Amino acid sequence: xxxxxxxxxxxxVADLDRIRNAxxxxxxxxxxxxxxxxxxxxxxxxTNELVGWVDRTAQFYDAxxxxxxxxxxxxxxxxLMALTLQEMGVPARSWQGWQVxxxxxxxxxxxxxxxxxxxxxxxxxxxxxxxxxxxFQGVSPEGRxxxxxxxxxxxxxxxxxxxxxxxxxxIYTDVDGVYTTDPRITKKARKLAKISYEEMLELAxxxxxxxxxxxxxxxxxxxxxxxxxSSFDDLPGTLVCDEEEVLESRVVSGIxxxxxxxxxxxxxxPDRPGIAAAIFGPLASxxxxxxxxxxxxxxxxxxxxxxxxxxxxxPRAVKALEETRDAGEVNYLRLDIDENVSKVxxxxxxxxxxxGVAHRMFEAxxxxxxxxxxxxxxxxxVSVLIDRKYLELAVQALHDAFGxxxxx
Numbered sequence: 001x002x003x004x005x006x007x008x009x010x011x012x013v014a015d016l017d018r019i020r021n022a023x024x025x026x027x028x029x030x031x032x033x034x035x036x037x038x039x040x041x042x043x044x045x046x047t048n049e050l051v052g053w054v055d056r057t058a059q060f061y062d063a064x065x066x067x068x069x070x071x072x073x074x075x076x077x078x079x080l081m082a083l084t085l086q087e088m089g090v091p092a093r094s095w096q097g098w099q100v101x102x103x104x105x106x107x108x109x110x111x112x113x114x115x116x117x118x119x120x121x122x123x124x125x126x127x128x129x130x131x132x133x134x135x136f137q138g139v140s141p142e143g144r145x146x147x148x149x150x151x152x153x154x155x156x157x158x159x160x161x162x163x164x165x166x167x168x169x170x171i172y173t174d175v176d177g178v179y180t181t182d183p184r185i186t187k188k189a190r191k192l193a194k195i196s197y198e199e200m201l202e203l204a205x206x207x208x209x210x211x212x213x214x215x216x217x218x219x220x221x222x223x224x225x226x227x228x229x230s231s232f233d234d235l236p237g238t239l240v241c242d243e244e245e246v247l248e249s250r251v252v253s254g255i256x257x258x259x260x261x262x263x264x265x266x267x268x269x270p271d272r273p274g275i276a277a278a279i280f281g282p283l284a285s286x287x288x289x290x291x292x293x294x295x296x297x298x299x300x301x302x303x304x305x306x307x308x309x310x311x312x313x314x315p316r317a318v319k320a321l322e323e324t325r326d327a328g329e330v331n332y333l334r335l336d337i338d339e340n341v342s343k344v345x346x347x348x349x350x351x352x353x354x355x356g357v358a359h360r361m362f363e364a365x366x367x368x369x370x371x372x373x374x375x376x377x378x379x380x381x382v383s384v385l386i387d388r389k390y391l392e393l394a395v396q397a398l399h400d401a402f403g404x405x406x407x408x
Contacts, residue, residue, distance in 0.1 A: 003125070003166040004034040007135065007157035009173040012231035013077050014044035016084075022172065022231060023084040026130070030090050034167075035125040037160055038092075039135040040081055041153040042073025063108035067137075067147045071097070074134035074153070082132040092130045095121070097137035097145065102156070104138035104146045111138055111146035113155070116163040133160060151212030158215045162222035169219070169226050170237075171211065176230035177238035178203070178210050180404040181255040186396045188405035192253065193236070196243040199253050199347050200226075202381050206345040207258035216240065243349055251350035251357055252402040255395055258343040261291075262311040263373060263385055266321065268333025269305050271298035278330050279305060279321070286320035288313050291343070292376045292385060302333070306374060308385055311339050341373060342391040345383040346398060358382050364401035370394050 006029065008022045022038075029036050042050075050070045054061055078094040085092035100121060104111035121131055135153030140146050148155055154171060161169035176191065178200065183189040195203075197220035204213045210228055219226050219240065229237035239245070269275055276295070283290055288309050296304040309317055314337060324330045351357050358375075361382055365372060370393060374385035386394055399405065 001033060001035045001125070003037065003164045004029055005037045005039060005157050005161040005164065005166045005169040007039040007153060007169065007171050008041070008231060009153075009171075010041045010044040010047075011174045012172050013040055013081070016080070018231070019077070019080055019084050023081060023088055023090075025172065025231075026081075026085060027088050027090050030130060035130065037121065037131040037133055037164060037166070038081060038085075039133050039153055039157040039160060040074060040077040041135050043077055046073040046076070064144050067108045067145050071134070071137040071145050071147050074136050078132045078134040085130065085132065090130060091128050092132055093124065094132045094134070096134045097156075098139035098143075100133065102138035102159070104140055104148070106140040106142060106144075106146070108140075108144070108146055110149040111140070113138060113148070113159050116159055118160075118163050121164065148214075151214065154212040154215035155218060158218045158222075158224050158226070161224045162218065166224070169224050171215075171226060171228050172231040173210070173228065174231065175210060175228070176233055176235045177228050178208075178240070178254070180253070181395055181399050182208075182257065185257075185392050186399050188396075188399055190405055190407065192238050194239045194241060194246045195253060196246050196349055197240060198243065198380060199349055200240045202345070202347045202378075203254050203256045206256035206347065206381070206383065207343065208254070208256045211240070246349075250348055250402075250404075251354045252346045252348035252398075252404065253350075254347050255398050255402075255404070256345045256347060257391060257395055258310075259388065259391060260311040261308050261341050261343050261385065261388075262314045263306060263308050263338040263341050264314070264317055264321075265304055265306045265336040266330075266332045267304050267336060268302045270331060271301055271303040275303075275330065276305070278324065280307075282320040282324045282329075283307075283309075283317055286316045288317045288320060292374050292383065294374055294376075308341070308343065308374060314339060338373075340388045341385050342388045343383055343385055344391065344394045344398065345381050346402065347381045349380050351380050351382075360401060361398060364397045365394055368393055368397045370397070 082094040135156040179189040226240035292308040
């Protein structure tokens with residue numbers, strides 16, 4: 001029988017009524033003839049509660065015990081979902097990560113999947129049993145429970161779809177698909193029927209919250225067809241698939257934004273080989289997620305280096321840079337910080353073959369008086385850093401400029 005992986009978000013299983021609603025969707029796919037593996041997270045809010053308990057118990061906690069506590073949320077949901085399906089007449093059994101097993105490395109709290117042994121799952125499918133799997137968790141080589149980090153249930157679901165050779169991986173959430181931009185910013189946002197892996201990966205990494213970045217990376221690597229659907233409405237969703245399957249031919253497919261960014265400029269940096277490594281090495285070691293980077297033309301033996309990072313990482317960035325200067329490794333003159341910027345990006349596979357896309361973007365922003373502070377590009381995206389107060393205006397202007405409210 002064909003196999004299907006169904007993953008539900010935390011809000012989709014937030015209480016017993018919602019678990020029952022999700023179970024009805026599972027039963028429908030079972031009735032259509034699929035062997036179904038359901039991947040579930042903790043009920044909404046439970047992971048934060050468990051993390052809070054750990055933090056209040058031990059300031060400097062053992063990461064192995066952290067995982068043991070935090071992973072318990074998924075176990076509860078899996079058991080309740082299996083019981084609900086059984087009550088509906090669907091033969092189902094819950095599985096924890098170690099029971100499958102999903103084998104990971106030993107990086108507790110941020111484990112990476114190494115292998116999934118599906119032998120027992122496939123055997124149970126043959127016996128007519130459907131699987132309810134606790135997402136987010138696996139087992140280390142030492143036999144300890146591990147967790148995959150935030151959004152790990154999405155990653156689990158895609159990994160199981162790849163390992164099982166599933167026809168598709170359906171991700172049920174509180175939105176009904178992937179939109180051209182955030183519908184909360186512009187009512188003209190339009191749901192996409194299909195989007196390529198590369199476009200979805202860029203959108204996810206640039207601030208779109210629909211899918212977790214690691215899950216899209218995994219889907220692209222193993223060619224797992226992803227479908228984003230609403231848990232609460234029976235509406236068509238968005239299929240994330242190979243570029244060849246995407247019928248809509250657009251230069252720009254979507255606009256992403258990241259509201260809480262900061263721009264840091266290191267002024268008067270010695271202009272010499274290796275200076276970039278001397279700056280960004282300590283930032284990486286300090287856990288600063290550097291994004292956009294621009295180096296100015298040098299003069300009089302010095303230059304300026306500008307980069308962006310999440311605004312909540314600014315204290316770590318400042319500490320790393322000051323320590324580097326105090327150690328005499330980078331003798332810069334001054335550090336300027338702007339914590340009131342946002343990033344806006346246009347994304348589309350059509351950029352590969354279309355000239356003038358960046359000019360069109362800049363022209364649209366200029367027409368609305370939006371000043372650009374930093375620009376970066378890749379093959380299928382252009383990102384700009386702007387004053388935060390212009391974020392909504394910029395998104396709306398770009399959405400109109402590229403005609404994203406109109407179907408192809």
